[in-house]
Amino acid sequence: MTQVIPAPIALMTTAFPYLVAVTPTGEIHEARDLHALDYDGQPLDRADLIPLPPGATVAMMPGRRAVGLTAAGERVAQPATVGWALSAFLPIGYTRTRVPAYEMVPPDEMPANAETLPFFGYTALAGIDGELYVAAVPTDDPAHWLPDAFDVGQTERRVRRRLREEPGNRVLAHHAHCALDYQCPTATNLFYDRWEGAIAVSAGCNARCVGCISLQEDDGLVSPQDRLTFLPSVEEVVEVGVAHLTRAPEAILSFGQGCEGEPLLQWRLLERAIKAMRAQTTMGAININTNASNPRAVARLCAAGLDSLRASTISARPATYDAYYRPVGYGVAQIKQSLITAREAGAYTSINLLLYPGLADAEDEAAAWVDFLRETGTHLVQLRNLNIDPELLLPKLPPRGPALGIRAFIDQLHRELPDLRIGNFSVPLTKGADGVRVPLH
Numbered sequence: 001m002t003q004v005i006p007a008p009i010a011l012m013t014t015a016f017p018y019l020v021a022v023t024p025t026g027e028i029h030e031a032r033d034l035h036a037l038d039y040d041g042q043p044l045d046r047a048d049l050i051p052l053p054p055g056a057t058v059a060m061m062p063g064r065r066a067v068g069l070t071a072a073g074e075r076v077a078q079p080a081t082v083g084w085a086l087s088a089f090l091p092i093g094y095t096r097t098r099v100p101a102y103e104m105v106p107p108d109e110m111p112a113n114a115e116t117l118p119f120f121g122y123t124a125l126a127g128i129d130g131e132l133y134v135a136a137v138p139t140d141d142p143a144h145w146l147p148d149a150f151d152v153g154q155t156e157r158r159v160r161r162r163l164r165e166e167p168g169n170r171v172l173a174h175h176a177h178c179a180l181d182y183q184c185p186t187a188t189n190l191f192y193d194r195w196e197g198a199i200a201v202s203a204g205c206n207a208r209c210v211g212c213i214s215l216q217e218d219d220g221l222v223s224p225q226d227r228l229t230f231l232p233s234v235e236e237v238v239e240v241g242v243a244h245l246t247r248a249p250e251a252i253l254s255f256g257q258g259c260e261g262e263p264l265l266q267w268r269l270l271e272r273a274i275k276a277m278r279a280q281t282t283m284g285a286i287n288i289n290t291n292a293s294n295p296r297a298v299a300r301l302c303a304a305g306l307d308s309l310r311a312s313t314i315s316a317r318p319a320t321y322d323a324y325y326r327p328v329g330y331g332v333a334q335i336k337q338s339l340i341t342a343r344e345a346g347a348y349t350s351i352n353l354l355l356y357p358g359l360a361d362a363e364d365e366a367a368a369w370v371d372f373l374r375e376t377g378t379h380l381v382q383l384r385n386l387n388i389d390p391e392l393l394l395p396k397l398p399p400r401g402p403a404l405g406i407r408a409f410i411d412q413l414h415r416e417l418p419d420l421r422i423g424n425f426s427v428p429l430t431k432g433a434d435g436v437r438v439p440l441h
């Protein structure tokens with residue numbers, strides 16, 4: 001095991017971000033003679049690192065040997081007995097800029113069940129002066145999403161009480177499961193009558209995303225959440241929806257959750273539910289998180305009273321989008337038209353950009369994003385760290401240009417689209433005199 005080098009104080013201040021690794025038994029150790037690298041073999045530099053933020057976790061990447069760079073510029077992998085690669089998982093509100101470096105061990109040395117790593121946002125780490133630093137940038141205020149806003153005991157009490165009050169509502173029962181078993185913030189908010197609340201409606205989907213979090217086709221892969229298995233009634237949706245819209249300050253009611261397929265497949269149900277809810281209240285904002293595959297359905301929902309639409313996507317280029325989403329019967333053209341349709345109907349539009357360093361920030365991908373966002377007039381880009389094992393994702397993607405870097409990509413969007421808002425979360429809305437939805441703040 002490479003021990004922490006006991007050096008005289010003078011040497012303690014480190015000249016460069018150095019490799020940190022973890023033994024198979026979980027001890028983190030420093031290799032101060034090795035410069036930390038990212039997945040593409042680029043040295044991590046201080047300018048791209050921030051101290052490990054509160055709420056972040058670090059985890060070993062079993063079967064992946066930690067890799068660093070010697071002063072002579074030689075790439076060195078740690079023996080598996082000394083050090084697996086170490087990854088950080090960022091708290092919400094932070095955007096990853098680099099992926100960890102590692103070297104896969106041969107198949108016969110691969111620990112059991114480690115061929116493909118679980119769906120997490122693997123983020124590069126380094127040591128500086130004895131502290132852990134991550135390759136990330138803060139991109140939004142996470143106050144409404146941090147674990148300490150969701151007391152487990154209080155959540156249980158609130159869920160039990162609400163289920164006693166409304167025993168027959170399957171939507172409520174489904175999201176009770178999400179709140180208690182997944183600590184899902186938007187499901188939990190339904191039981192706290194605050195912020196953004198979730199309503200899932202669709203068991204099916206017209207895409208087959210490589211990293212789908214609610215349904216994985218490949219036996220060897222486990223989706224982090226179970227997908228909804230029933231079709232709610234309009235009445236069940238309206239009961240939960242109106243309660244949230246009228247009780248929660250600055251309420252957002254969102255269809256399209258991680259525990260379901262594609263909500264637009266149930267647009268007729270949503271159209272009736274939105275009309276019924278808007279007949280009872282004008283409060284809050286009704287939002288849909290969607291793959292935006294059906295512009296005509298979007299037009300109907302906007303006419304019914306939909307206030308905002310968030311299109312989840314990974315690329316503005318059809319080849320890259322199709323490689324990841326594996327869409328059935330739609331593509332980037334329909335997504336573009338859905339955003340334009342919603343905007344023209346006065347709804348607030350956003351992109352949920354599944355972000356993987358080296359993908360959206362590749363020169364050609366970034367240029368396509370600028371054109372797409374300008375053409376659709378999208379109001380907000382929500383940056384979402386894509387939770388996936390690099391070995392599962394990268395072989396499936398088409399070639400792309402050299403990477404600008406995530407920070408440079410964000411700067412480019414700000415520079416070329418000055419009115420574009422960039423963050424991580426949907427925003428509470430209000431309706432202007434002209435009926436156009438605008439952020440409350």
Ligand code: SF4
Pocket residue numbers: 205206207208209211212213214215260261262291
């Ligand atoms: S669009 Fe959503 S539900 Fe459908 S496959 Fe992709 S991640 Fe899964």
